[in-house]
Amino acid sequence: MSLQALLAARAHQEGKAQSTALYRHRAIADDPLCIVAWQLGAEPYSPGALAFGRESSGFQLYVPGYPLQRDLLFAALLEFAKNFCPAFEAYAAGPCEYREYKGKVLAVPLALPQIVVANDETIRLIGRLGRRLAYLSTTGQFAADPLLPRLGRHFMWIANHAHLPGQQLILSVAGLLGSHYATAMSALEVQSLTAMDAWVAPPSGIHGFHAAELAEDHPVGPVPKPKDGEQVHALMQDFNKARAGSTDPALVKNLAAPLFDLYGDMVEETWSLIWKVINRERHKPEAGFVARRVGEDRLKYAEHLDWMMGPADGRRKARLTPYGAAVRLNELESSNTLVAAEEAIDDPLRMLPHLLTGKALAGIVLNCNPFRTEVVGGRNCKRPSVTIRTEVPCQMPGGTELWWTSASGEKEWLVAEVTPSGGGSEVTLILQTNRAQKAGLPAIGVRACFSQFNTRPGYELHLPSQAPWTHQPAAPPETTDLEYNDSTEEAA
Numbered sequence: 001m002s003l004q005a006l007l008a009a010r011a012h013q014e015g016k017a018q019s020t021a022l023y024r025h026r027a028i029a030d031d032p033l034c035i036v037a038w039q040l041g042a043e044p045y046s047p048g049a050l051a052f053g054r055e056s057s058g059f060q061l062y063v064p065g066y067p068l069q070r071d072l073l074f075a076a077l078l079e080f081a082k083n084f085c086p087a088f089e090a091y092a093a094g095p096c097e098y099r100e101y102k103g104k105v106l107a108v109p110l111a112l113p114q115i116v117v118a119n120d121e122t123i124r125l126i127g128r129l130g131r132r133l134a135y136l137s138t139t140g141q142f143a144a145d146p147l148l149p150r151l152g153r154h155f156m157w158i159a160n161h162a163h164l165p166g167q168q169l170i171l172s173v174a175g176l177l178g179s180h181y182a183t184a185m186s187a188l189e190v191q192s193l194t195a196m197d198a199w200v201a202p203p204s205g206i207h208g209f210h211a212a213e214l215a216e217d218h219p220v221g222p223v224p225k226p227k228d229g230e231q232v233h234a235l236m237q238d239f240n241k242a243r244a245g246s247t248d249p250a251l252v253k254n255l256a257a258p259l260f261d262l263y264g265d266m267v268e269e270t271w272s273l274i275w276k277v278i279n280r281e282r283h284k285p286e287a288g289f290v291a292r293r294v295g296e297d298r299l300k301y302a303e304h305l306d307w308m309m310g311p312a313d314g315r316r317k318a319r320l321t322p323y324g325a326a327v328r329l330n331e332l333e334s335s336n337t338l339v340a341a342e343e344a345i346d347d348p349l350r351m352l353p354h355l356l357t358g359k360a361l362a363g364i365v366l367n368c369n370p371f372r373t374e375v376v377g378g379r380n381c382k383r384p385s386v387t388i389r390t391e392v393p394c395q396m397p398g399g400t401e402l403w404w405t406s407a408s409g410e411k412e413w414l415v416a417e418v419t420p421s422g423g424g425s426e427v428t429l430i431l432q433t434n435r436a437q438k439a440g441l442p443a444i445g446v447r448a449c450f451s452q453f454n455t456r457p458g459y460e461l462h463l464p465s466q467a468p469w470t471h472q473p474a475a476p477p478e479t480t481d482l483e484y485n486d487s488t489e490e491a492a
Contacts, residue, residue, distance in 0.1 A: 003353045007182035015207035017181040017199040022349045023287035026176050027168040027294050028278060029114040031056050033087060036118060036270045037125050038263060039222040040067045041229055045132045047073075047125065047222070048232060049263035050080050052087075055275045063263055065256040066240045071247045074148060077133070081151035088113065088154060092305050099299060106302040112168060112294050113301050115158065116278060118193050118220040118270055119174040123162045125222045130155025134315070153314035157304050161297075163332065166339035168290070169297045173277050174220075180281070184209065193220045197277055220270040228266060235259050289342035289455075322471035323463060330461045341453035345405045351449060360451030361402070361427060363390035365442045372430075382434040385416070386442050387426055388450075394418050394425035402429065402450035407439035409455045 007018040031054050040048040046067040053059035060083060064076040091113040099108050117123055133152025136144040162170050174193040183190060183199040189212075190196055198211035219225050224232065235258050242255050308314040320328060344351045344360075354360040367387040374383045396402075400415040413429040420426075429450060431437070442448040 003356065004182055008184050011182055011199065011208065012184035015209070016202060017177075017183045017196070017208060019180060020182050020349065021180050021287075021343070021347050022285075023347050024180065024281060024284040025287045025290060025343050025347070025350075026171060026179070027112055027114070027286065027290050028171070028282045029112045032114040032116045032171070032278075033084075034059070034116045034271070034274060035084075035122065035126065036220075036267050036274070037122050037222045038224055038266060039125055041233065043067070044125070045128050047077075047129060048224075048236075049259075049267065050076070051263075051267040051271065052080060052084055055278075059267060059271055061260060061264055061267060063256055063259050065243070065252055065259060066236055069240075069247070072252065074144060075247070075249065075252075077129075077151065078145050078148060081145075081147045085147060085150055085154065088115075089305065091301070096302075099302075101299055101303060104306065106299070106306055108298050108302040110298070112298060114168060115170045116274060117170065117172055118274055119191060120172050121191070122222050123159055123170060123172060126155050127159025127162075130157075130159060131318075135318075150308070150314065153308065153316070156316065157314075161300060161304075165332065165336040166293045166342075167297055168294050169301065173274050176281060177277065180284075183212075185212065192216055193273065193277070194218050197273060201280070218269060220273060221266070224266065228262070231262060232259070235262060287343065287346040289346050292342070293339070322467040326463055327461065334458045337458070338455060341408070341455055344451065344453050345408050345455070348449075351405070351451065354451055354453075355449075358395050360449060360453075361388065361390050361394050361396065362447060362449040363388040363424065363427070365444050365446055365448050366426065368441050368444050370441055374430075384431045384441055385428055386413075386448070387428045388442075388448060389421055389426050390424040392424055393420065394427050396427075400452075402452060403454040404439070404442065405449045405451060405453075406442075407437050408453065410437050410439065411435075412454070413450060 004020070007020060011018045033054060034052070036051040036059065037047050038049045040046040048063070048067060050062045051059040052062070062076045062080045064073045067073045067076075091109040091111055092107065095110045096107040097110060098105055100106075117126070130152045133144075133148050134156050136149045136152065138144055138146045138149065158170050161167055162172075174191055174196055177193070177196040177200060178190045181196070181200055183196065185195065185199065192212075192215075194215035195212035198215035199208040202208045202211035217225065223229075239255050239259060243251060246252070307316075317324070344354055351360055351362075355362060365386055366389050368384070369386075370382075370384045372383055372385045373380050375381070376383070396415050396418065398415055398417065401412045402415065403410075403412055411431060411433040413431050415427060416430045417428040418425050419428075431441075
């Protein structure tokens with residue numbers, strides 16, 4: 001049985017979610033931005049309502065009234081953009097540090113520009129909306145306000161950045177709970193913020209299962225529950241009939257009042273739940289490596305704003321080239337590997353599954369010999385060693401490379417000898433360098449952990465200047481000239 005399955009069984013037994021981490025592996029900014037979105041029925045690119053704000057200032061609600069009408073939808077989105085774009089870009093106007101990145105010197109904000117949303121589906125809706133707006137024409141008969149494509153380009157970049165493992169720039173609250181707690185729910189059910197919150201903090205005397213069952217009746221968006229969806233549809237039809245084709249802002253605002261009231265109640269419920277969870281999880285101690293990932297997000301944000309101010313005006317390719325796809329895949333894979341290593345190194349509870357599967361060992365340091373030497377390449381070189389007594393038998397073969405968790409970015413250790421000792425083992429490891437390590441060496445009598453995880457820089461991706469033939473479009477077939485007649489050949 002895996003540790004995750006064991007924790008899920010315990011959650012069912014105790015009626016409450018079980019923590020899968022001792023630390024919080026996601027950053028929570030002091031006063032982040034927040035977006036609550038509601039989709040219009042089965043229209044994946046049309047929001048029925050958007051709410052935006054901060055906990056400190058509350059939210060503002062934007063309702064198009066009849067989103068299927070382009071002018072009404074864009075008018076509401078323009079009002080949203082007038083608030084969102086300045087707020088999102090304001091971080092660059094605050095205190096900054098200057099860092100060189102890809103040949104440029106960027107002004108990187110010291111504060112994390114973070115956006116909080118209810119769940120991953122809201123992020124996907126933001127991405128779809130960004131895709132719809134990013135390429136709008138700002139000239140011609142049907143010109144859009146330049147702020148709309150600017151909003152779309154921000155949204156596209158945010159949704160794309162959300163795919164990066166460990167990113168902190170846009171935080172799904174349901175994802176935050178799902179990655180830090182184990183429940184007796186399925187992988188699909190844990191995507192429900194209300195159900196997850198009910199498992200984490202069920203009312204007194206109520207089992208988490210029953211609390212989640214009741215809470216699931218209160219969706220947080222972007223898809224409303226059927227009853228609310230039917231009510232929205234009825235009010236939207238009444239609104240559209242009453243406006244009689246008019247798009248006058250004053251008339252639209254007056255006629256859309258019932259929709260504002262309905263969406264306002266729906267947003268208020270989601271808004272309160274988001275901040276309830278955020279403020280509860282904020283009290284957990286933050287894991288050590290989170291700061292590095294925050295720094296990467298701040299740098300990516302600065303790069304994005306620099307691109308927005310460049311000659312491309314923020315426009316990006318809708319499809320990746322073979323070169324871009326290779327770079328992106330490498331970025332995702334290396335980030336995923338690094339984040340998994342960092343979380344395990346930071347958190348003993350995250351390391352526990354790897355101790356159980358033999359990818360790590362931990363125990364008390366019995367001996368540390370910083371002056372040990374061995375012959376390497378015909379020379380007598382210093383190779384410090386440590387001996388650890390583990391509580392369980394060590395099954396690692398000799399020669400296995402491990403990294404001390406307190407020096408995961410430095411040189412590796414090799415398993416030299418494993419000797420049975422009582423119910424466990426005595427394991428001797430040899431450091432593969434003679435240079436002094438920044439973290440020093442494990443001290444005798446303390447508990448040390450060695451694992452196969454490290455945080456050293458991965459390999460650099462070197463791609464050919466030209467894509468190989470396997471990644472190029474096929475050449476068009478040769479055409480046959482039907483009028484051609486070779487006079488040099490005679491028919492038999």
